[in-house]
Amino acid sequence: MKFTWHNDSSTPMKVKTLLAAHGVTRSLLKKVKFHGGAILVDEVPVLAIHMLTGGETVTMVTPDEVGNDHLGVSTLPINVLYEDRDYLIVNKPAGVASVPAHALPDTTLANRVKGYYQAQGYDNEVVHITTRLDRDTSGIVLFAKHHFAHSIIDHQLKAHAMRKMYLAVVSGVITADHGWFDGPIGRAPDSFIKRMVTPDGKPSLTEYWVVKRLADKTVVRVRLHSGRTHQIRVHFAHAGHPLFGDELYGGPLHAGIERQALHCMQLQFFDPFIEQPLTTFAPLPEDLVALIEN
Structure with missing residues (x-):
């Protein structure tokens, strides 16, 4: 995957400084360096310590993420509320666990998302679940579709910036x-x-x-x-x-x-890849509607 930024600053800085300002973590930089990624300045490969002087186009190429063999695959369907290159937002039904645990079958939401990724033929098959719900709580669960998107959400969660x-x-x-x-x-x-x-x-x-x-x-x-x-x-x-x-x-x-x-009926966070807030709603399930109406 490619992520590109334009350096608008005239103050000299290292490439890694610019990348950090856009949420690129040290662990992600290590993956780029050692697992088949690349950093380009004006389409020329450079190291993270390369000095920028202003006006350059900086591109980070991340390697494909191979799925975890320890996470089983389920072909059970998922209810997709929103999806783009970076995020997948799912409406989880009550009675489905978010992630595998002891004695749970391979039918959790994470297993189903892995099956969905494989069915879609995605290059990145690692399941990055970023928000979770109790098994018997229904509603919105957010998945990041790659390491970079996951680190962005982790930062927002720690800063209590997600609604x-x-x-x-x-x-x-x-x-x-x-x-x-x-x-x-x-x-x-x-x-x-x-x-x-x-x-x-x-x-x-x-x-x-x-x-x-x-x-x-x-x-x-x-x-x-x-x-x-x-x-x-x-x-x-x-x-x-x-x-x-x-x-x-x-x-x-x-x-x-x-x-x-x-x-969980609403999720809102700032998506830096589309440079605007992203808000998703999940309709009330039938059992809650019946409880309120009755």
């Missing part, structure tokens, strides 16, 4: 139209899976807005300002409003939904 919005149906009626939960989250002492608000947990911040109040439930729009395991589920349960269908955290069951009522 992820969820829709949840919680038990009880929340009176405030807008609010925050900032309780630190850590592991529950009696469970490997369960989390809880605890003084020695990691800082966690959740923001919510009430969308609709019903007799025994509230529909809320939620934004994560940190990315802890089960964060939305833990914070609402701690506040006395566990999600419908969330057996792990004491949510109401037998309400017509067989999993936690949580859906």
Whole structure:
């Protein structure tokens, strides 16, 4: 793959300095150098320490990424919400794990994406999953289609520059139209899976807005300002409003939904390859629609 920039600066700088300013990491530069890539200045091969003086065209050629043989291939379909050269955005159904784990069959979303890449005949077959959802949470999952795109997203995640919005149906009626939960989250002492608000947990911040109040439930729009395991589920349960269908955290069951009522409905991030924000929406699944309407 080729990525090209024009050097508009008249201040002398090394090629690697310009590349770093555009998000190219040291690890990616090593792959370019040692695994068949190239750096060109005005179409002439150079080293990363080559000095630029202004007005040059700099091109980085990255090597093809061979798929990981340890990740199995699934031919089960995926629901593609958006795709271009650099990113693949998928609407994950509830009940499908994001990535393989112990005792899980090779039918996770990552396995399905690898099968999709092979069916499309893509040169890059490495599956770079950049956002994940719990198995029983539905909605948007973002995949980077190459190492460079993955490093861009990692940087945005660390800087909390990515905007992820969820829709949840919680038990009880929340009176405030807008609010925050900032309780630190850590592991529950009696469970490997369960989390809880605890003084020695990691800082966690959740923001919510009430969308609709019903007799025994509230529909809320939620934004994560940190990315802890089960964060939305833990914070609402701690506040006395566990999600419908969330057996792990004491949510109401037998309400017509067989999993936690949580859906990642919107994702927004700045895409430097198209030089503009990219926003994607995932429609509500039928079980959540039925829960709200009923």
